[in-house]
Amino acid sequence: MRRHITLLVASTVVLVLVAFLVPLALLVKDVARTRTLAAANVRAQALAPVVAAGDRGTVEVALQQTASSGYPMTVLWPDGKFSGAPADRDAGVRLAERGRSLTVDTPGGREILVAVLGGRGGTAVIRAFVTDRQMSAGVGRAWAILAGLAAGLLAVSVLVADRLARSLVRRITKLAALAKGISTGDLDARIEPGGPLEIRDVTVGLNELAGQIDALLSREREQAADLSHRLRTPLTVLRLEAETLRDPAEAGRIGEQVDVLERTVTELINTTRRPVRAEAPCTDATAVVAERVRFWSVLADEQDRRMDMRIPSGPLLVRVRAEDLSACLDALLGNVFAHTPEGSAMGVALEARSGAVYLTVDDAGPGFPGRHLLRRGVSTASSTGLGLDIVRRTAEASHGSLQLGESPAGGARVMVRFGVPPRDAEPS
Template identity: 50%
Template sequence: MRRRLTVLVAATVTLVLIAFSVPLGLLLRTVASDRAVSSAAQDAEALSAVVATADQDTVRASVDRMNAVTDHPVTVYWPDGTVIGADAPRSEAVELAATGRSITAEAPGGREILFGVQGLPEGTAVIRSYVADSELTEGVGRAWVILGVLVLALLAFGLLLADRLARVLLVPLAELSQVSHRLAGGDLEARARVSGPAELREVGAALNGLAGRIRDLLAAERERVADLSHRLRTPVTTLRLEAEALNDPRERETIESAANDVQRAVDAAINAARSPTRADPSCDAAEVVAERVEFWSVLAEETSRALEADPAPGPLPVQVSAEDLAAAMDALLGNVFAHTPDGTPFAVHLTARPEGGAVIEVSDEGPGMPAADRAELAQRGHSGGGSTGLGLDIVRRTAVASGGGTELGTGPGGTGTLITVTLG
C-alpha cells in the first residue's frame, strides 16, 4: 500500500507539473521570439524619420552606424533601386512593403521586419531589419533547463512527502493489523496504540473496545460453563451412591464406571473453562479409540448389536488431546445407539494416514440420514433427529482443531450412515 500511495502521488504530481511546465516552456519561447522581433522593429522604426527626411548619404551614414552596434542587420531599399546597408535580396515581402505597408515575414534562416516609408519624391522606401532564428530562441534553452531542474526538484519533494505521508498512515495500520492477528490467535490482552490520523485513532479505540468486550464475554461464558459443570457433580455423586447400594456386582460396576466417566467429563469441562488454551495437545488415537469401543461394547451386547471393530495397531499419534478424542468417540457411538433401533449392527474402523494422523470411520446399518438432515447437521445446534445437534459439532470441531475434517455419507452396504473423521 505504501508503494501504491507513492505511485499515486508521483503520477498526480507529474501530471500537475506537466500541465504547468509545458505551457510555461512554450510561453518562454514566445516571449523570447517577441522580444527579438520587438528589438528589431524598434531599430527599423528609429530610421523611419531619417529615411523620410534625409538624403541617401545621410541615410547611409545612419544605417552604417546602426549596423555597427546592433545584432539585427538593417537594409534600406530606395525607390530608385539603390540598396543601402546590409546586403539582402529584394524578396516578395519587400515588394509588398513598397506599397506602403509594414509587415513581418519569414526569410531564409530567420525573419524580416519591413516598414514602408512614404512621402519621398522618388516613391516609397522600405526599411528591412533581419532577425536570425538563433536570436528568436536566445536564452530559451537555458530557461528550459532551469524549468526542468525545478520540475524534477518538485517531483522529488512530492515523492518524499508521499513517502512520509504513507509512513504516517501505514505504521498505525500495521500496528492495528498486528493487534488483530494477536486477538485472532487468542491473545485477548493485545491492545492497539491509539495514534495517527483521527480516523485511525477512532479505529484503534474501537478495536481496543472490541477486544475488551470479547474478553469479558469469554470470561463470563467460561464462568457459566464452569458453574454448570460444577453443579453436575451433585447428581453424579448421587448416582455413585445409588450404584453402591446395588446388590448385583456387575450392574454396580457398570454404573460406577459410567459415573466415573461422567465425573471425568465434568472435571475436563471445568478445566477447559478455567484454562481454555492448551499447548500442542496430542494422544495415541489407537489407545483412545480402543478404550471407548470397549466401553460401548458392553451396551452393544445388551442391545443385541453386532460390533465390528478394526483398530489400527498403535501407537498412532494425533494432534488431539485424549479427553477431546474420547468425547468425540462418545458422541459418534452415542449417536448410533440414539438414532438406530436395537439390534442394528455397526462398525468402527481406525486407519493411519500416510501423511500423518488417523482416519476414523463409524458406520451403521440403520435407516440412514436424509440429505436435508445432513445439511442441517453442518450447522451447530441443528438436527433433524430430535436431538440438540451438538454431538457431531463436537466431532467436527475436534477434527478441524487437529487439521482434519469430517464427512457424512451412506454406509458401505448402501444403507445406514457413514461418518468419516480425519485427524491431523
C-alpha cells in the first residue's frame, strides 16, 4: 500500500509538471527569440536616420560602432554597392527595395530588413542578420533550471507522500495486528486511536468489539461454569450411594467412575473459565491414547468386546491440549459402547503421516445411517448429538478435520486428523 500511494502521488505530480512546464518551456523559447529579434530591429531602426542622410562615411562609422552588438549589419545602397558586412541581394532585399520593411527566414538565421526611403538615387535597405544560435541563447540554461525545479518538486512530493503513506501503513498494520489478536482470542488487545478520521473510527470500533466479545464470553463462561457446578450435587449423592453397596469391589469400581466423572466436571469448569487463547499442544499423544484405551478396556472386557490398539512406540506431538485429545477419544469410544451391540469388536489406531497425526476408531457395529450425524445436536439414538461435533470442532481447531466412513468389519470408522504445531509451540 505504501508503494502504491507513493507511485500514485509521483504519477500525479509528473502529470501536473508536464502540463505546466512544457508550455512554459515553449514560452521561454519564444520569448528569447522575440527579445533577440527586437534588439536587432531596434539597432537597425536606429541606423535608418544616418542612412537617410546619405553620407556613406558616417554610415561606415556607425556600422563599426554597432559591430560589437553581435548582429552583422549591412547597408545595401540603391546603386548596387553596400556598406558593412557582405550580403547578397536576395529576394527579401529586393522586396525591401520597394519600400517595405520585413523579416525573412533564411538558412541559419533570420534577416531583418528595414527600407530607408527618401535617399538620393532610390531606397536603401538596412539588413541585420540574427543567427539561430543567437535567438536560442539562454534557452538551454532556462530549460535546465526548469528541469531541476521539476526534479526537486517531484523528489519533495515523493518524500512527503512516502512519509504520509508510511504513517497510514503503520496505523493500518496496528489495526491488522489488533484484528489478528482478537481472532486468536487476545481480547485484552487494544490500540490507541489515531491517524485519519476513518482509521480512527475503525480503531474505536475494533476496541469496542473486543470489549463486547470479552464481556459476552465472560458471561457465557460464568453461566456454563454455574451449570457445571450444579452437577457436583448429584455426583456427591452418587458417591454416597456407591459407598452403601455391600460388594466392596463393585463399590470401588463405581467410586472410581464417579471420581473420573468428577474430574471431568472439574475440567469442564476450568475450561469454561479459561480465557480463549491459543492452547499449548500435547507433546505425547501416544501416552494419552494408551491411557484412555486402558481405561475403556475394563468396560470392553465386561461386554466381551475385542479391543485392538495400534499406536507408535514413541511420543507424537499434536496441536491440541492433552485434555482435549482425551475428551475426543472418550467421546468416540463412548459412542461405540452406546450405539453398537455388546460383543462388537472395536479398534483404536494412532499414526503420523503427511505432516499430521491421525486418530482412527473402528467398530463392527451397524455403521452410520448418514453423514448428517456431523450436524451439531443431531442424533439417531437417544443422545445429545454433540459427541461427534465436539470431536470435529477440536480437530478443526488444530487445523485438522473429521472424516466418517466404513470400517473393514463393516461398521463405522471415524478418522480424526490433528494438525502438528510449529517448532516454537510451548509444550503442555
